[in-house]
Amino acid sequence: MINVEPKNLSISELHKYLLSGISPRPIALVSTISSSGINNLAPYSFFNCFSVNPPTVAFSIVRSGVEAETKDTYNNLIASRECVIQLVTFDIVTQVNVASAEYCSDVDEFIKSGLTPIESDLVKPKRVNESPFQMECVLRDMINLGEGRASSDLAICTVVKLHIAEDIFEDEKINPNKIDLVGRMGGNYYVRSSGAAIFELEQPRKKLGIGFDGIPNFIRESQLYSGFDLGRFASIEKIPDEIEILNFVKEYNEIYFSDFEGTVEAFSRYERIKDYKKMLKAILVIRRSKNHPNIKTLIERTAKIAIEKNDILFAWKVALIMDVK
Ligand SMILES: Cc1cc2nc3c(=O)[nH]c(=O)nc-3n(C[C@H](O)[C@H](O)[C@H](O)COP(=O)(O)O)c2cc1C
Helix, strand or coil: CCCCCHHHCCHHHHHHHHHHHCCCEECEEEEEECCCCCEEEEEECCEEEEEECCEEEEEEEECECCCCECCHHHHHHHHHCEEEEEECEHHHHHHHHHHCCCCCCCCCHHHHHCCCEECCCCCCCCEECCCCEEEEEEEEEEEEECCCCCCEEEEEEEEEEEEECHHHEECCEECHHHHCEEEECCCCCEEECCHHHCCCCCCCCCCCCCCHHHCCHHHHCCCCCCHHHHHHHCCCCCCCCHHHHHHHHHHHHHCCCCCCCCCHHHHHHHHHCCCHHHHHHHHHHHCCCCCCCCHHHHHHHHHHHHHHCCCHHHHHHHHCHHHCC
């Protein structure tokens, strides 16, 4: 471990660690307007949502260079107290990157980036037509954080109007694959939050799982299960009892799968295609032979796939078949 107090690091080292560790971050594409009427557009990834009631978002504007000069976004916000914040999708990220260049305050970054300005309803700054998620905002507070190089000002904004594209919805919810947002990471890295990168994990709320301490040692001490797997085991409210396991084994002993083979080779094939039900059926056949390989490992590999497929009850039942004939 690197164990260090921030005061013992240079600003650039600290910057590198914080931005790579606190990652990925959503990107606010902030549109403001200068007192002479010039549109300004710039991305800010020190950004998040902090309250729903009232709807409040905040982003932080770092002062530039040794002179700690304020950026156009800061100057415009202080003067007009209005902005539009839009989220950045994969489709527009390279244009947003163009807008992040340090153009003079008389340059319109909508023109430089090729993004299309459209009128807002309640504030003067323009919206970015290409972003499917746009928030018209008023400045609630600008909080200065420190002085000198790399000091920042935190802009806390109240959302006064939302504009959300209809085509990013599915079943009345925003679908992450359809909105296709990007996040900022350390260095020049970004992440595209769609496809294989997305997974679901239901929040427990009032559903009280047995917890880590409720997991039997033979599962907790396995070399194969990861922290992710054990976290899923810990989320169940009640461990299946012996009768449930017996019925489960009986069901899989009797179940018919077409093209099924009960061999170790077939088990590995089923594992590759993540067919954990056939993996279990294969285990039940394999363990009848005298020279069977380490059944414990096969069981754990099957439970792991069931967990990956979010079938936690199945994972538990497989994990507990060790002692059942
Ligand atoms: C993806 C991305 C995220 C950024 N995040 C921030 C940030 O959180 N704070 C900041 O001060 N600058 C950030 N920048 C740099 C600003 O966008 C850049 O300084 C820009 O020139 C500011 O424009 P302005 O002077 O028009 O406000 C980011 C740049 C990129 C490409």
